[in-house]
Amino acid sequence: xxxxxxxxxxxxxxxxxxxxxxxxxxxxxxxxxxxxxxxxxxxxxxxxxxxxxxxxxxxxxxxxxxxxxxxxxxxxxxxxxxxxxxxxxxxxxxxxxxxxxxxxxxxxxxx
Amino acid sequence: xxxxxxxxxxxxxxxxxxxxxxxxxxxxxxxxxxxxxxxxxxxxxxxxxxxxxxxxxxxxxxxxxxxxxxxxxxxxxxxxxxxxxxxxxxxxxxxxxxxxxxxxxxxxxxx
Numbered sequence: 514x515x516x517x518x519x520x521x522x523x524x525x526x527x528x529x530x531x532x533x534x535x536x537x538x539x540x541x542x543x544x545x546x547x548x549x550x551x552x553x554x555x556x557x558x559x560x561x562x563x564x565x566x567x568x569x570x571x572x573x574x575x576x577x578x579x580x581x582x583x584x585x586x587x588x589x590x591x592x593x594x595x596x597x598x599x600x601x602x603x604x605x606x607x608x609x610x611x612x613x614x615x616x617x618x619x620x621x622x623x624x
Numbered sequence: 625x626x627x628x629x630x631x632x633x634x635x636x637x638x639x640x641x642x643x644x645x646x647x648x649x650x651x652x653x654x655x656x657x658x659x660x661x662x663x664x665x666x667x668x669x670x671x672x673x674x675x676x677x678x679x680x681x682x683x684x685x686x687x688x689x690x691x692x693x694x695x696x697x698x699x700x701x702x703x704x705x706x707x708x709x710x711x712x713x714x715x716x717x718x719x720x721x722x723x724x725x726x727x728x729x730x731x732x733x734x735x
Contacts, residue, residue, distance in 0.1 A: 544721055553727060555725040556714075556723075558723070561722060603667070607721060612669045617666050
């Protein structure tokens with residue numbers, strides 16, 4: 514099993530550009546999550562999904578959109594990137610009742 | 625607003641020392657408390673605690689939860705340089721198993 518994978522690992526964007534981060538899991542987990550991690554702020558939840566075709570807002574959803582068209586994939590989109598979105602993005606997945614498994618992260622810089 | 629506070633923020637110890645990391649929480653709905661270790665990349669799971677007073681143990685690491693006083697501790701005995709990492713505490717607040725994270729304790733173990 515590859516576990517949770519994220520694509521890309523690194524990306525540099527200019528302000529106003531758009532991009533999509535891909536998260537994939539091969540553990541048949543129902544729940545998936547997107548977090549951002551900033552220095553001194555810990556991990557903050559952006560959006561989450563409790564199943565295929567469903568998504569919901571987390572703590573810091575502004576400027577992001579998500580989609581979960583297939584159970585194994587959870588996409589995070591930035592429509593118009595801003596410097597405040599410079600961060601490390603982590604995806605996680607889980608079965609109900611168990612711990613969250615995290616992907617390796619995507620380091621995004623917006624200039 | 626749900627809140628998880630970890631202390632100390634950072635800690636430097638010598639190899640062989642014992643350390644205690646603290647996590648207190650104030651949340652509207654508590655399901656479980658989790659500890660993760662984060663080195664360079666993805667957080668990796670250590671413990672999930674749901675009941676007060678029952679110690680979870682894995683090798684040199686152990687953790688316990690006090691649901692009355694709303695805190696948990698993570699103990700590491702006979703520390704090694706490989707224990708150097710950021711230790712994250714998170715509370716599962718029940719709804720879709722969303723996690724609220726603390727900012728972490730950065731542990732550095734020196735020779």
